[in-house]
Amino acid sequence: xxxxxxxxxxxxxxxxxxxxxxxxxxxxxxxxxxxxxxxxxxxxxxxxxxxxxxxxxxxxxxxxxxxxxxxxxxxxxxxxxxxxxxxxxxxxxxxxxxxxxxxxxxxxxxxxxxxxxxxxxxxxxxxxxxxxxxxxxxxxxxxxxxxxxxxxxxxxxxxxxxxxxxxxxxxxxxxxxxxxxxxxxxxxxxxxxxxxxxxxxxxxxxxxxxxxxxxxxxxxxxxxxxxxxxxxxxxxxxxxxxxxxxxxxxxxxxxxxxxxxxxxxxxxxxxxxxxxxxxxxxxxxxxxxxxxxxxxxxxxxxxxxxxxxxxxxxxxxx
Amino acid sequence: xxxxxxxxxxxxxxxxxxxxxxxxxxxxxxxxxxxxxxxxxxxxxxxxxxxxxxxxxxxxxxxxxxxxxxxxxxxx
Numbered sequence: 001x002x003x004x005x006x007x008x009x010x011x012x013x014x015x016x017x018x019x020x021x022x023x024x025x026x027x028x029x030x031x032x033x034x035x036x037x038x039x040x041x042x043x044x045x046x047x048x049x050x051x052x053x054x055x056x057x058x059x060x061x062x063x064x065x066x067x068x069x070x071x072x073x074x075x076x077x078x079x080x081x082x083x084x085x086x087x088x089x090x091x092x093x094x095x096x097x098x099x100x101x102x103x104x105x106x107x108x109x110x111x112x113x114x115x116x117x118x119x120x121x122x123x124x125x126x127x128x129x130x131x132x133x134x135x136x137x138x139x140x141x142x143x144x145x146x147x148x149x150x151x152x153x154x155x156x157x158x159x160x161x162x163x164x165x166x167x168x169x170x171x172x173x174x175x176x177x178x179x180x181x182x183x184x185x186x187x188x189x190x191x192x193x194x195x196x197x198x199x200x201x202x203x204x205x206x207x208x209x210x211x212x213x214x215x216x217x218x219x220x221x222x223x224x225x226x227x228x229x230x231x232x233x234x235x236x237x238x239x240x241x242x243x244x245x246x247x248x249x250x251x252x253x254x255x256x257x258x259x260x261x262x263x264x265x266x267x268x269x270x271x272x273x274x275x276x277x278x279x280x281x282x283x284x285x286x287x288x289x290x291x292x293x294x295x296x297x298x299x300x301x302x303x304x305x306x307x308x309x310x311x312x313x314x315x316x317x318x
Numbered sequence: 319x320x321x322x323x324x325x326x327x328x329x330x331x332x333x334x335x336x337x338x339x340x341x342x343x344x345x346x347x348x349x350x351x352x353x354x355x356x357x358x359x360x361x362x363x364x365x366x367x368x369x370x371x372x373x374x375x376x377x378x379x380x381x382x383x384x385x386x387x388x389x390x391x392x393x394x
Binding site: 163 | 363369386
């Protein structure tokens with residue numbers, strides 16, 4: 001359906017040649033833009049209607065006081081199903097610390113949350129198919145789980161800013177939501193406006209990069225220069241390239257689509273996606289408000305190594 | 319006069335919420351004392367982790383996201 005629509009717009013109305021670079025890139029751009037935005041609006045609306053979006057306050061209540069393995073499993077799972085704006089990272093971190101949730105568990109949550117969320121998962125399914133979705137989600141959950149455990153070994157308490165320990169949080173008294181159908185509809189629509197309003201730039205940028213890659217990178221260039229899956233340097237290269245680049249987990253999907261289409265190895269692509277979504281300079285700058293530089297350096301190092309292991313692992317399996 | 323506090327560490331949504339409430343109050347001709355709370359310790363003391371939050375006369379009425387105009391009107 002989306003393909004037919006894109007064919008109509010690009011080849012019939014705009015009269016572009018399907019065999020040309022511009023034609024291929026424009027087709028990719030039109031098709032992915034329509035497809036991703038339709039999906040975005042639908043998923044967010046449905047999730048909003050079900051009021052399935054968890055608030056961080058609920059996550060905190062749920063995780064606190066649980067035995068560590070259970071706390072960590074639920075932190076990772078809940079991190080994966082809740083899409084948080086990175087501007088909530090700081091209050092979230094403090095709230096977790098204040099509730100006595102171990103720092104390692106909090107780190108697990110902070111890793112899982114930007115990397116996996118239900119919106120990204122549905123779009124992954126729609127664009128890249130279920131196999132890649134399962135790989136991405138499984139690898140992401142594993143990285144978050146193990147990454148938190150490794151962070152704990154470094155005794156991260158010493159890197160938390162002093163003021164964080166002194167904050168006392170008031171009793172959580174959230175207003176009761178309006179659960180009538182009209183109330184749900186309004187809430188869902190608000191969520192659509194808010195989340196799409198926040199994401200659209202990243203998504204468009206991601207589609208544009210994907211479209212350029214798809215249309216202009218010649219066949220064979222990737223295997224020649226990145227050496228396919230046997231090139232060991234492709235994975236660390238992809239991770240390092242992903243750190244300064246920042247995008248939302250959803251925005252990175254069209255880029256991955258184009259990379260896979262040109263023959264970039266699966267592991268390399270996954271490592272690149274994770275690095276872009278979970279490890280970024282803006283995110284680190286926000287976290288700097290609660291964690292000192294050495295702590296952030298260790299955090300980035302642990303994540304970078306984890307992404308490389310994921311990349312190499314999947315390249316070996318492929 | 320109502321005392322309204324917008325809780326938020328300075329992200330764009332928090333500013334939007336603040337402007338929305340100010341505009342709504344002006345249009346309805348309701349006198350309010352509107353403040354922005356950016357200190358994280360103070361924000362958390364209201365039990366709010368998801369910003370922006372809105373506190374009216376000491377009561378948290380909203381948290382996590384920009385409220386819609388109808389909701390704002392109902393507060394005033």
